[in-house]
Amino acid sequence: MNRASAVLVGVAALSLAACSEPKAPAAGAGAKAVARLWLAEGDVQLTRGSEPPKPALLGPLYARDTVITGAKSRAVLKSASKELELGEFTHFQLGETLDAVEIGAGVIKFLSDDAQTETRLLTRFGQTTLSPGAHATVTIRENGLWVDVAMGTITQVLEYGGTASATKGQRFELEVCKIPVVDLAEVEAPAPAKLDAQLVPEGRVQVKKPGEPKFADAAQGPQPLVEGSAFQVGNTARAQVAVPGVSVRLPAAAAGTLDGASHERAGNTLTLAMTSMAFAAAFDGTVPGAVSLTGKTPFLLHSTLEATALVTRDKQGPKVAVLAGEVEVTAGGKIQTVKAGESGAVNAEGVTVTALPRPVLMLPEGRRTRVYGWLPEVGLAVGEHPARVQVASDADFAQVLVAGRGEDFVRVQPPRSGELFWRSYDGEGKVASTGRTRFSPEASVQRDAAPRTDQVAETGLSATVLFQTVVPTLTFTFPASEGAQGYRFRVYSAANMKQALVDRKATENRYTVESGKLSEGSYIWSATPLGANGVERKGGRANKMDIVFDNPLVGLSITAPKQGQRAAPGTVASGVAPRGAKLYVNGKGVPTDARGRFSTTVGRSEWVVFRLAQANGVESYWLRQLKR
Numbered sequence: 181m182n183r184a185s186a187v188l189v190g191v192a193a194l195s196l197a198a199c200s201e202p203k204a205p206a207a208g209a210g211a212k213a214v215a216r217l218w219l220a221e222g223d224v225q226l227t228r229g230s231e232p233p234k235p236a237l238l239g240p241l242y243a244r245d246t247v248i249t250g251a252k253s254r255a256v257l258k259s260a261s262k263e264l265e266l267g268e269f270t271h272f273q274l275g276e277t278l279d280a281v282e283i284g285a286g287v288i289k290f291l292s293d294d295a296q297t298e299t300r301l302l303t304r305f306g307q308t309t310l311s312p313g314a315h316a317t318v319t320i321r322e323n324g325l326w327v328d329v330a331m332g333t334i335t336q337v338l339e340y341g342g343t344a345s346a347t348k349g350q351r352f353e354l355e356v357c358k359i360p361v362v363d364l365a366e367v368e369a370p371a372p373a374k375l376d377a378q379l380v381p382e383g384r385v386q387v388k389k390p391g392e393p394k395f396a397d398a399a400q401g402p403q404p405l406v407e408g409s410a411f412q413v414g415n416t417a418r419a420q421v422a423v424p425g426v427s428v429r430l431p432a433a434a435a436g437t438l439d440g441a442s443h444e445r446a447g448n449t450l451t452l453a454m455t456s457m458a459f460a461a462a463f464d465g466t467v468p469g470a471v472s473l474t475g476k477t478p479f480l481l482h483s484t485l486e487a488t489a490l491v492t493r494d495k496q497g498p499k500v501a502v503l504a505g506e507v508e509v510t511a512g513g514k515i516q517t518v519k520a521g522e523s524g525a526v527n528a529e530g531v532t533v534t535a536l537p538r539p540v541l542m543l544p545e546g547r548r549t550r551v552y553g554w555l556p557e558v559g560l561a562v563g564e565h566p567a568r569v570q571v572a573s574d575a576d577f578a579q580v581l582v583a584g585r586g587e588d589f590v591r592v593q594p595p596r597s598g599e600l601f602w603r604s605y606d607g608e609g610k611v612a613s614t615g616r617t618r619f620s621p622e623a624s625v626q627r628d629a630a631p632r633t634d635q636v637a638e639t640g641l642s643a644t645v646l647f648q649t650v651v652p653t654l655t656f657t658f659p660a661s662e663g664a665q666g667y668r669f670r671v672y673s674a675a676n677m678k679q680a681l682v683d684r685k686a687t688e689n690r691y692t693v694e695s696g697k698l699s700e701g702s703y704i705w706s707a708t709p710l711g712a713n714g715v716e717r718k719g720g721r722a723n724k725m726d727i728v729f730d731n732p733l734v735g736l737s738i739t740a741p742k743q744g745q746r747a748a749p750g751t752v753a754s755g756v757a758p759r760g761a762k763l764y765v766n767g768k769g770v771p772t773d774a775r776g777r778f779s780t781t782v783g784r785s786e787w788v789v790f791r792l793a794q795a796n797g798v799e800s801y802w803l804r805q806l807k808r
Contacts, residue, residue, distance in 0.1 A: 213240035214277050215259040216607045218567055221466075222253025222268075238608050246273045249286065256485070258607075262299065265289040265484060289317045289484060291506075291517075305354055307337045315517065324355035330508070330515050348515075375423045375448060377441035379405040383417025383722065400677070410437045416722060423448045426469025426483075429460040429581075439474060446470035446482045457493035462583070463505070473498070479511035479526045486568070487584040489518070490593070498526040501536060503591050504569055505584025521587050539591060540787045541801060545604075545613040552622040553743075553803035554596050555787065559589040562604035563613040571602040574675065575616075594619050597642035597724055598674075598702060620644045620726065622802065638707070642724035651727055653695045660689040661709035661719050667691070668716055674702035674724070685710070702726050736763075736792050736802055747784040747806040754779040757792060764791040784808060 217226075217238050226236035227246040236247060241257065248271050249255055255266045262278040270286025280300045290299060290310055299310040301318060305325045310316055314332025319325070327334050328351050335345045336352060346352035379387070380402045386395035390408035398411075405411070405421060413419050413434045421428045423441050425448045430436075433456065440451035447468025453475060463469045465486035472480045477497050481489060487505025491498060500509050506519040509531045516531035518524040524531040539559035543549050551558070562569050569586040573579045573595070582592050586604070594600060599618045606612045621642060636643050638658040645654065656669065669691040671682035682693055686707065708720040738755040745751075757763045757776045764770060765780055766789055772778045782788050790802040 212243060212276070214243055214274055215241045215257045215262075217241055217247070217255060218258045218607060219254070219256035219465075221255070223250030224248075224253055224255045225250070241274055243274055243276045246271070248272070261297070263291045265291070283318070283320055285320050285322075287317065287319050291315055305336075309335045309337075311335075324353065326354070327352040331517070349513075372442035372444040372449070374407075375441040375443055377405045377407070377438055377450065378402050378420075378422050379411070380420040380422065381413075381417065382419060384414035385417055385419045386412045386414075405438050405441075407438060407440055411435065421450060421452070423450055423469075425464060425467035426450060426471060427462050427464075428452065428471060429462060431458060434459060440472075444470070446480065447484070457491060457498055459491055460503075460581075461489045461491060461507070462580075463487045463507070464583070465505075477511065477526055477528060479509060479531075482508045482510065485584065488582045496525060496527070500524040500526065500531075501591075503582045503584075504586045520585060521591075536591065539589075541789055541803070542589060543615065543617050543801075544799070545602075545615045547615065548798060549615075549617040550800045551594070551617060551619045551803070552801065554594065554619065554621065555803055555805070556593060557591055558594050559591055560600070560602045560615055560617075561589045561613075562586060562602065562615075564588050566604035566612060567607045567609075568605040569602065570604075571600060573598060573600065575601050577601065577603075597621060597644070597726060618726075618728070620728070636705075636723075636725055638721065638723055642726065644726045644728055646728055647700075650695055651698055651700070653692060654698070655690060655692045656705060656707070657690045658707040658720070661717070663711070664709035664717070665712060666710045666714070667720075668708040668710055669705075670708075671698070671703055671705040674704055677704065685714075698727060700727050736790060736800070738790065738802060738804070741782070741788060741804050741806060743804050745806055747786065747808050749783050751782050751784065751806065752779055753782045753788055753790070753804075755790075760794070762793045764793070765789070767791075 217236055220236050220238060224236040225233040225248045227233045233248065247255055247266060249266050249268055251268055253268050257264050259278045266272055267287030270288060271284030272286065272288065273282040275281055279297050282302045296312050298312050301308040303320055303325060308318065308327065311332040314334065315330040316334055317328045327346060329346050329348055331348055333345060333347045334352060335343050336354060337343055344352065379398060381398045381400060385398045387398045388395045388410045389406050395412060413430050413432055415432050417432055419430045421438060428450055435456050436452050436454035439453050442449055447470050449470040449472055451472040451474065454473060461471045461481050463483040463486060468484045470480055470482040479498060481500065483505060485505050487507050488503045489507045490501045490503060493499065500507065500518055501523040502518045502520050504520050506517055509516050509518055509524045509526065511526045512528050512530040514530035516524060516533060518533055521536055522533050523536050524533050539557050540555055542559040542561060545561045545563060560571060566586055569590045570577060570580055571582040571590055571592050573581060582590055590602065592600065597620055599616065601616050603614045604612045634645055634652050634654050636654055636656045667686045667689065669682065669684050669686045670680045672680050682697065684691065703725045704722050705725060706720050706722050709717045711717045736755060736757055740752055740754045753765050755778060757772050757778060759776050762769065763772060763778055766782060766785060770778050770780045786806055786808050788804040788806065792800045
């Protein structure tokens, strides 16, 4: 040890030896709200002025307010430009702004969006300053202070003179008899503890456990997924792999291997080797979570807050698009925060962040809308500055698809057939806006002409049956199976696959369900061939069907352009709209004649969006994608 180091260590020892227990910060109610308590989980207490501590409520916080968290508790504080998270057993007092705070003890994670203003922390060990835009985790205990720096720089003022600093990727330690700065990569991490991963299949999902020679169909419902197991999701199925705090949502045709499920420094971690890089990573914010991807370009997704990210791959490599919240992406030894509305391109050198383009189709809040056709992404309006957004496939929000802090709209991949429900919350946790829309393949719409019998054929496509008075009699047809002695015909509600609404034997390759047996809703139906003695044979497929009430808005007749035609400067959109409705094409109002006919030039647009609006606020959309 050189002389300078010896002097510094000696000074640190004197400083720490002289430290006494932290004094309780003086509490006093200020008139100026400097931040908001955005989240409070577990035992979170608030002291204001001379009042005794009370359970903290979501809402404004004032200068000199003191927030204290108990065991297994946390709180998130936000101002216009800064955000921080208090871990368990934390004693925290606000200054006049979140730029200056006092901390008695605990764990505080600083996430600062302010690239102009530094943050000053006053502790029993002196003042710690975070550079503008710094991200760091500060831990304060009786025997020392530790700062892990993820972004930016921190500087510690020592009590008896001098300073010490640490920068991105380093840890600053201030303990009895030592003040080292070390690379985080050199800090010995505790051995990871194994977790039990859960597989939740929806439809046909196959699994091959370690040592097994071939894949086997997974049972329906949640079940353990053994480390080292490979999985394959069917072409009409989907699945989730999850541990507490984080889940990976696998779309149809996804495949990969679970390499591990453990609790590590980053939190509860799923380690996957993906054959097809297309999935959504969802963090629920209850505990820190991470998804580690192995392969040619390994990278890690991590979040301590509620967030949803979509992971894909193109010729240049993996892409991480954040739909809500924010996610830290680690690649090439570097950490980069990707926020809602941004995409991170992953390569061996790190992560390059760019803003995502605005979606072609923006759906309004506060209305029921319908979309005919499909596009890869839509935007769902949620109002200005939402504290939190949620998107689900059901009205009860039991099947949440996207969740976290968002922009004034949230991006989502829509279903080809089905509904989306969404809502946003304000800073006090109250619902601020809602929305609902249904997506239907335009080519599958079967029009009502009562009285009638509709045919629903097994085509592999989702069928939509529209009705205006009562649901018509439905005749289901399906391919004949050679040698079949009959068929087992079943219809399930898409919301309940455990109990069939219709379960009958058919003697031929068709079955009729009388009018009134089924009501408006989404269904799954199948016909399984029967062999001798009524034993079910292999064959048959699951088919989707939506029964939807038809209204006058479902009536736009589009003659041009055709789906997939080449765009040209003179490309025209034309057709006939229902009388009394307002028509918009690519956001511009289009007049109609006395018979509802219209024609307007759209030029070289890649997408042509027709919007039909009625006085009662109900809107419908039709889509055409053109070649450029």
